Amino acid sequence: MTNWRAVFVGFLVATVFGIVGLVVPGVGQLVAGLVGGFVAGYMAGGSLGSGVWHGLLAGSLGGIIGGLLIAVAVGLSGLALGPLGGAVSGAAGIGIFLLAVTISIVMALESAVAGAVGAAVSN
Template sequence: MTRWRAVVAGFVLAACSEALVFAWTGRVTLVGGLAGSALAGYLAGGEPADGAWYGLLTAMAWGIVLIPGLVVLSVLTDAPLPFPMEFLLPYLETAGEATVIILLSASLPNVAAGAIGSHARRQDDQSNRSERSSRTSNSDVEEA
C-alpha cells in the first residue's frame, strides 16, 4: 500500500524550497526535489528499497509541476535551464542524448536521496530502541 502522506510531504518540501530558492536567486535548481525525495524516503520507513521508491514517486510528482513551470518561465522570462542542466546540455549533440541525461538526472539522484532518507530513518529507529532499552535497564536497577 502506498504511503501517500510521505509523497505529499516530499512534494510540499520540494515546492516550498524551490519557491524560496527562485525568489532569492531567480534561478531554478533540482535541489528542492532532492530534499523532498529524502524526506519522503525518511517518512516511508527504514527499508532502502521503500525509500528509493518513494523518492522516485516524489520526484515524478514534483516533475509534473516543475517541467511545465520551467517551460512557461523560459518562454515568458527567458530564464536559464535549471542547475545542472545548463552546464551539461552544451556538451550533448543529439536530442536523444539530451533526453537521456534529463531523465536520468531527474530520477536517479532522487532515488538515491530517498534511499538515504530511509537509511537515516533506520539509524534513528535503532538509536531510539537502544535509548529505550537503556532507560528500562536503568529503571530495573533503581527498583532493585
C-alpha cells in the first residue's frame, strides 16, 4: 500500500532542495532528487521494493510538476506575444514536453534508488 504522506513529504523535500539547488545548476537538482527519494523511502520503511516505489513516486511527481510549470510559463509568454508568439510557443511546446518527460524519468529513477537506500536504513 502506498504511503502518500511519505511521497508528499519526499516531494516537498525535493522541491525545496531543488529551489535551493538552482544556485548550482544540474548538481543541485540531482541532489534534490536523491534527498527527496531518500526521505520518502525512509518514511515509508518496509522492504527495498517499498522504498523504491515511494522514492519513484516522489521523484516523478516532482518532475511532472516542474514540467507543467515550464509549460505554463512558455504558454503565457506565447500569449503575450500575440498570434506569432502563439505559433512559436506551440512549436516549442513539443520540445518542452520531451524535456519534461526526460526530467521526470531521471528524477524518478534517481529517487527510486535513493528510496531503496532510505528503506534499508530505516529497518
